[in-house]
Amino acid sequence: MKKHSHILRYLSTAFFALLLTIGLAGCQNQQTASTKPDSSSVSSSVSLASEKANEAAKINLDFRVVGKDGKEETFAITSEKTNLKEILDEQNLIEGSDSSYGFFVTTVNGETADDANQEWWCLTKNGELWNYGVSDTEVADGDKFEFTLTVGYDQ
Numbered sequence: 329m330k331k332h333s334h335i336l337r338y339l340s341t342a343f344f345a346l347l348l349t350i351g352l353a354g355c356q357n358q359q360t361a362s363t364k365p366d367s368s369s370v371s372s373s374v375s376l377a378s379e380k381a382n383e384a385a386k387i388n389l390d391f392r393v394v395g396k397d398g399k400e401e402t403f404a405i406t407s408e409k410t411n412l413k414e415i416l417d418e419q420n421l422i423e424g425s426d427s428s429y430g431f432f433v434t435t436v437n438g439e440t441a442d443d444a445n446q447e448w449w450c451l452t453k454n455g456e457l458w459n460y461g462v463s464d465t466e467v468a469d470g471d472k473f474e475f476t477l478t479v480g481y482d483q
Contacts, residue, residue, distance in 0.1 A: 387407055387415075389404075396447070413431050413465070422462065446481050447479050448481070449478070455472070
């Protein structure tokens with residue numbers, strides 16, 4: 329009888345240890361499952377982060393054109409580009425030709441400067457005379473540019 333009681337105690341202890349191990353393993357799996365994000369929430373988080381990065385990469389600027397007759401037109405432009413010439417080309421707002429000094433703008437918003445009358449396009453950035461060409465101008469979000477058709481080279 330003593331021998332059976334010893335075996336019975338051993339089997340009970342082993343059985344209890346097995347139950348305890350299974351119970352703890354089950355709790356651990358539940359805990360891991362509740363703290364792990366499912367794949368749909370991970371992909372939506374990545375998608376949201378990607379959308380925010382794209383929004384941050386877009387530049388908003390105002391581009392105003394003042395023609396010979398004083399007619400003004402303002403364009404609110406949003407672009408992923410950062411170079412003024414590339415942005416204005418993308419919007420089909422300028423025409424001209426490449427020169428050794430950069431891109432020479434001859435036409436803005438369909439109006440062409442007449443060289444015979446000493447007409448030229450004066451570029452300003454944020455209200456200040458801009459002494460750089462469109463191909464050399466990098467744009468920051470919120471910039472304001474203006475092209476004014478100007479007469480006379482003495483300006």
